[in-house]
Structures are given as structure tokens and as C-alpha cells.
Amino acid sequence: MxxxxxxxxxxxxxxxxxxxxxxxxxxxxxxxxxxxxxxxxxxxxxxxxxxxxxxxxxxDKEAILDEVVTRYSDELEERVTGAFVATVAVRDPTEAVRRIVLALVDALAEHPALLRAVAQRMPRAGDDRRAAFARRVDALLTSTLVARSGGATRYPAGTVAWLVVRTVESLAVGFVLEDPPLGREEFADEVTALVLGYLARVLDPAP
Amino acid sequence: MxxxxxxxxxxxxxxxxxxxxxxxxxxxxxxxxxxxxxxxxxxxxxxxxxxxxxxxxxxDKEAILDEVVTRYSDELEERVTGAFVATVAVRDPTEAVRRIVLALVDALAEHPALLRAVAQRMPRAGDDRRAAFARRVDALLTSTLVARSGGATRYPAGTVAWLVVRTVESLAVGFVLEDPPLGREEFADEVTALVLGYLARVLDPAP
DNA sequence: TGCTGATACGAGTTCCTGCTCGCTTTCAAC
DNA sequence: GTTGAAAGCGAGCAGGAACTCGTATCAGCA
CATH class of the missing domain: 1.10.10.60 (Homeodomain-like)
Structure with a gap:
């Protein structure tokens, strides 16, 4: 027990x-x-x-840490979700993605030390929290993709979402924690290009 | 002291x-x-x-861990470098990238537990080892990019390399450590598409 | 006001860690 | 064969961690 x-x-x-x-x-x-x-x-x-x-x-001690991490995750998720919501009205996909990326980066950059501590915990196999978090963002992105593409995707949207979410997440974390060779705006532009380049290639029914 | x-x-x-x-x-x-x-x-x-x-x-204990991690990093780097070298002759960029991605995934998948342990150490700020490792791979990719593109890049190759290396690395780590919704081959295809989509967009002098 | 359970205390217990040190064993050179 | 340095041993030390428990305080109510 x-x-x-x-x-x-x-x-x-x-x-x-x-x-x-x-x-x-x-x-x-x-x-x-x-x-x-x-x-x-x-x-x-x-x-x-x-x-x-x-x-x-x-x-025990772990339970305290758990609570801290949970709240932090919730906080992050709220901000990301907010960015998604605030973006549904944005027609231009480039601008939409850019805004979401910036929202994520800004949220993460608020407490680099906390982010580092949490990132250290992340790669644990049985960690449900991170998995659940990622899954929710996956779902969010998946539905957005389906909505924007009109359902005409070559690949299961879940797979695409998995790749995109992890890409953006880890790049943003890396951007905050390492010292990257580019600025905030430039970073957002590049990540947007990366993501849209992929989505365009994958979502179009005719390659 | x-x-x-x-x-x-x-x-x-x-x-x-x-x-x-x-x-x-x-x-x-x-x-x-x-x-x-x-x-x-x-x-x-x-x-x-x-x-x-x-x-x-x-x-002290840390010195032992350091030695273990160093050797593991060297091992990984050797395999990645080997994949790069084995690939210079491959004309088709898609095939080249695909092979490198597969080499990385296979290398990481060999000891998931070890990878997890190392990944946990990774996000430390002052960790020179990881930084040095990443920098060497950056350099490798940068030179490859410059060679293939004939030097005609819109962006500093170092910036591009930073993004690409971290993307591929974290996706591969995620693929090995989480349980991803796609298989090995499919993963390689998708990552290749992601990378090439970005590189095509960024390297071409005329967008 | 006095009673009672909830809340808070903090010195102490237990456990396990990294690490030491005096001793013994091994072995290469003479 | 002798010898002395290199290598190896392992009980035990010092320290600090997580966690407990008997005691004290407090808030709300009769």
C-alpha cells in the first residue's frame, strides 16, 4: 500500500x-x-x-511535489487553451500558429526554474499527468485540424497532433531553458514555418 | 575545492x-x-x-555517473555521426534524412532505461556535456546543409540546425520513451517530412 | 466560560546515504 | 625469496533525509 x-x-x-x-x-x-x-x-x-x-x-513529500506540478500544468494548459480559443477567429493560419507558439513560450518563460524542475520529472514512464496534459492538447489540436481542413486529411489527425505538439513543446522548452541562437519573435516565425510546412504537406488530400 | x-x-x-x-x-x-x-x-x-x-x-558518486553518461553520449554521437557519413553519398534528401532519423531512433531504443536516466539529467543548465554534444551535431548538420544547398540559405545555417536538431532529437526521445501512436517506419517518414518541409522552405533562396 | 475536536508544534526516531581509514592481500621487480 | 608499493577490503562514521508522536494551542459551540 x-x-x-x-x-x-x-x-x-x-x-x-x-x-x-x-x-x-x-x-x-x-x-x-x-x-x-x-x-x-x-x-x-x-x-x-x-x-x-x-x-x-x-x-509524503512526493504528494507535495505532485500538487505543485499539477497546479503548474493546469496553469500552462489554461494559457495554451486560451490561446487556442482566442485564435479560432484568426483566418490566417500563419498568424494563428504564431500566436499560439508565442503564448506557449511566454507562459514557459515566466518561471524557467520551475519549468526546469518539472521538465526533469517529465520523462518518467508512468507519469499520468504529463501524458494526460499532452493528450488534452493533442485533442485540442486534433479538433482544430479537423475543423480547419474540413476533415480531408491523409493521416489520422491524432498522429499528426502527436508530432506537432511534441515538436512545439520541446522546442519551446529548449528555447526557454537553453540559450538559443535566436530571439523570441524569430523563434516564433521559425516554429510556425516548421509546423505549417508539415501540416500543409500532410493535410492536403492531394500532395 | x-x-x-x-x-x-x-x-x-x-x-x-x-x-x-x-x-x-x-x-x-x-x-x-x-x-x-x-x-x-x-x-x-x-x-x-x-x-x-x-x-x-x-x-565521488557523481564522477561515476559522469563517466557512464559520457560514454553513453559518445556512443550515441558515434552512431549518429556514422549515419551522417554513410549518407553523404545518398542523392535523395528524403532517403538521407530518413536513414539518419532511423539510426538515431534505433540507437536510442537500445537502452530506453539508460536514455530515461540520461534524459532526466539533461535539462540541467550548466551541463556542458549535452551542450557540447548538441553543438557538435549542430555543426555536422550545418556543414551538411551548406554543402547541399550550395551556400544559398536565407537564414544562418546555425539557427536552422538548432531547430532541426532539437526537433529530431526530442521527437526521437519521445518516440522511445512515451508510447507513441505510430510505428518505427511511419515515425521516420513523418519526421522526414517535417524536416524536409522546413528545410525546403528555409533554404530556397526564393520562397 | 468551559469543553472538544481540529490544528499545529518540533524534538526526536529511524533509516540510509556517501564516504573513510586502518588493515590485508597481491604482484612485479630485484 | 624478499620486499614494498599498488590494489582491495569492509566495518563503521558522520550527516541528513523523511517522517512520527506526545504535547500544546486554538476555534467554534453549548
């Missing part, structure tokens, strides 16, 4: 605030000290709380 | 073999138990050696 992720449901307002403080502290420690420096004592100290209190609400 | 990476130069044949056993054991433990399970005791046990003997040749 694994430890319970949550020990107690906070009932009073006070304890709900404590949970928030713990999560915020976890995020802060992750940003300041990285994955290595994320110890329960550090988190407790940063939250202005005793180590024991952590375990009132979280089964 | 940081610990010395190597303590003693092995003089006798016996000790040189010990170093090899340590590195091999480190690799094996990394594959079997992942980054978490890579403890000095485990490595020593796997090498059939006492913990103390590790420190005759390696300054």
Missing part, C-alpha cells in the same frame, strides 16, 4: 490556508533550490510551519 | 579492469534501478567490489 496522498480534509479556514501555504512554499523552494533542494524541512520552513504539519495534509 | 574526479591513475592491468567494472556496474545499476537506485553500495555490489575501492578511482 502506498501512503495516502492526502491525510486530512481541511475543514477550518485556517487549515485550508495552511495547505495553500504549503503548496506555495513547495513551489517557491522548487524555484529557488531546484529538485535537489526540495526537502520537507525547507518546505516547512518556507511555509512558516513545522515539518509535522506537512504530514497532516500530505502523505 | 571540489573532490578530484579521479583519485589514482590505474597502473596495473588489474586496476584498469576494476575501473571498467565500476563503469559497467554503474551503467547496469542505472538501467536496472534508475537514477534513484544508483547508490554507491549498489554500484560496488554490482561490480563485485567493496565500496572503498570505488573511491580509489573516482572522487
Amino acid at each position: 502506498t501512503a495516502p496522498r492526502r491525510r486530512r480534509q481541511p475543514r477550518q479556514e485556517r487549515s485550508r490556508a495552511t495547505v495553500e501555504r504549503i503548496v506555495a512554499a513547495g513551489r517557491a523552494v522548487l524555484i529557488e533550490r531546484g529538485t535537489e533542494g526540495l526537502t520537507t524541512n525547507h518546505v516547512a520552513a518556507a511555509a512558516g510551519i513545522s515539518p509535522g504539519s506537512l504530514y497532516q495534509y500530505f502523505g | 571540489t573532490a578530484p574526479r579521479r583519485r589514482r591513475q590505474p597502473r596495473q592491468e588489474r586496476s584498469r579492469a576494476t575501473v571498467e567494472r565500476i563503469v559497467a556496474a554503474g551503467r547496469a545499476v542505472l538501467i536496472e534501478r534508475g537514477t534513484e537506485g544508483l547508490t554507491t553500495n549498489h554500484v560496488a555490489a554490482a561490480a563485485g567490489i567493496s565500496p572503498g575501492s570505488l573511491y580509489q578511482y573516482f572522487g
Whole structure:
């Protein structure tokens, strides 16, 4: 049996605030000290709380990290989704893709340290969170593709979406975390060219 | 002062073999138990050696991991370079790119566990190894691009190489580590289409 | 106001890690 | 055969991590 992720449901307002403080502290420690420096004592100290209190609400250290990552993922997803939505009215595909790419880059660039910490966790096999996240974005893109192309695709849209999403994601992450040889605008232009070049080739019924 | 990476130069044949056993054991433990399970005791046990003997040749645990990662990187680089070389004679760009992609995927797929362990280390900021590796592949691609295009590029070849290399690399890693919705051959075709679509668009002097 | 369960505390327990050091064994050179 | 440096050993040390538990405080209610 694994430890319970949550020990107690906070009932009073006070304890709900404590949970928030713990999560915020976890995020802060992750940003300041990285994955290595994320110890329960550090988190407790940063939250202005005793180590024991952590375990009132979280089964173990991992559960805290999980919560932090989940919220961060949700935040990112919200912004990306927002960019998609804000873009449905944009006729020009180039402009649409460009905007989405920029939204992603900007979202990621807000907390490079957090992104780095999360990226380190990402490649885990059984990580449902990342998989679920990617799948939702896949679905988003898939439906967009189908809508824009009128359903006339040579390949299953899911496959195309998988490639495009991972391409854009990893390029954006790389752009934020490494020091790339191009600027933000230029990056967006290039990625847009990359994506559209591929989509044009793949979506057109007649190659 | 940081610990010395190597303590003693092995003089006798016996000790040189010990170093090899340590590195091999480190690799094996990394594959079997992942980054978490890579403890000095485990490595020593796997090498059939006492913990103390590790420190005759390696300054600390990190130095062992470094050596394992270095050798793995070298191995990968060699195979990728080999694919590039074996491909210079191939006229058809589609076929050339396809072969290189397949070589990369196959190389990565040989030890998914090792790849996962290494990928986890990768996103570290100050990691020179990965940066150096990527830079060498960049250079390789850059020169290939310049050679094939006759020097007539709209963009600095280095920028193009950065994008292409990171795209292919991360797609290949994703293909091996996640469970992707396409097979090996199909994957190679799609990545080739993606890359060539971009290169065609970017390299042609007249769009 | 006094009672009760929820909340918070934090020193302490347990465990396991990386690493050391004094000793023993091996072996090449003389 | 002798010898001394190289190689190897492995119990054990120091440290720090995650986590516990007996105690104290607090908020809301009769």
C-alpha cells in the first residue's frame, strides 16, 4: 500500500490556508533550490510551519511535489487553451500558429526554474499527468485540424497532433531553458514555418 | 575545492579492469534501478567490489555517473555521426534524412532505461556535456546543409540546425520513451517530412 | 466560560546515504 | 625469496533525509 496522498480534509479556514501555504512554499523552494533542494524541512520552513504539519495534509513529500506540478500544468494548459480559443477567429493560419507558439513560450518563460524542475520529472514512464496534459492538447489540436481542413486529411489527425505538439513543446522548452541562437519573435516565425510546412504537406488530400 | 574526479591513475592491468567494472556496474545499476537506485553500495555490489575501492578511482558518486553518461553520449554521437557519413553519398534528401532519423531512433531504443536516466539529467543548465554534444551535431548538420544547398540559405545555417536538431532529437526521445501512436517506419517518414518541409522552405533562396 | 475536536508544534526516531581509514592481500621487480 | 608499493577490503562514521508522536494551542459551540 502506498501512503495516502492526502491525510486530512481541511475543514477550518485556517487549515485550508495552511495547505495553500504549503503548496506555495513547495513551489517557491522548487524555484529557488531546484529538485535537489526540495526537502520537507525547507518546505516547512518556507511555509512558516513545522515539518509535522506537512504530514497532516500530505502523505509524503512526493504528494507535495505532485500538487505543485499539477497546479503548474493546469496553469500552462489554461494559457495554451486560451490561446487556442482566442485564435479560432484568426483566418490566417500563419498568424494563428504564431500566436499560439508565442503564448506557449511566454507562459514557459515566466518561471524557467520551475519549468526546469518539472521538465526533469517529465520523462518518467508512468507519469499520468504529463501524458494526460499532452493528450488534452493533442485533442485540442486534433479538433482544430479537423475543423480547419474540413476533415480531408491523409493521416489520422491524432498522429499528426502527436508530432506537432511534441515538436512545439520541446522546442519551446529548449528555447526557454537553453540559450538559443535566436530571439523570441524569430523563434516564433521559425516554429510556425516548421509546423505549417508539415501540416500543409500532410493535410492536403492531394500532395 | 571540489573532490578530484579521479583519485589514482590505474597502473596495473588489474586496476584498469576494476575501473571498467565500476563503469559497467554503474551503467547496469542505472538501467536496472534508475537514477534513484544508483547508490554507491549498489554500484560496488554490482561490480563485485567493496565500496572503498570505488573511491580509489573516482572522487565521488557523481564522477561515476559522469563517466557512464559520457560514454553513453559518445556512443550515441558515434552512431549518429556514422549515419551522417554513410549518407553523404545518398542523392535523395528524403532517403538521407530518413536513414539518419532511423539510426538515431534505433540507437536510442537500445537502452530506453539508460536514455530515461540520461534524459532526466539533461535539462540541467550548466551541463556542458549535452551542450557540447548538441553543438557538435549542430555543426555536422550545418556543414551538411551548406554543402547541399550550395551556400544559398536565407537564414544562418546555425539557427536552422538548432531547430532541426532539437526537433529530431526530442521527437526521437519521445518516440522511445512515451508510447507513441505510430510505428518505427511511419515515425521516420513523418519526421522526414517535417524536416524536409522546413528545410525546403528555409533554404530556397526564393520562397 | 468551559469543553472538544481540529490544528499545529518540533524534538526526536529511524533509516540510509556517501564516504573513510586502518588493515590485508597481491604482484612485479630485484 | 624478499620486499614494498599498488590494489582491495569492509566495518563503521558522520550527516541528513523523511517522517512520527506526545504535547500544546486554538476555534467554534453549548
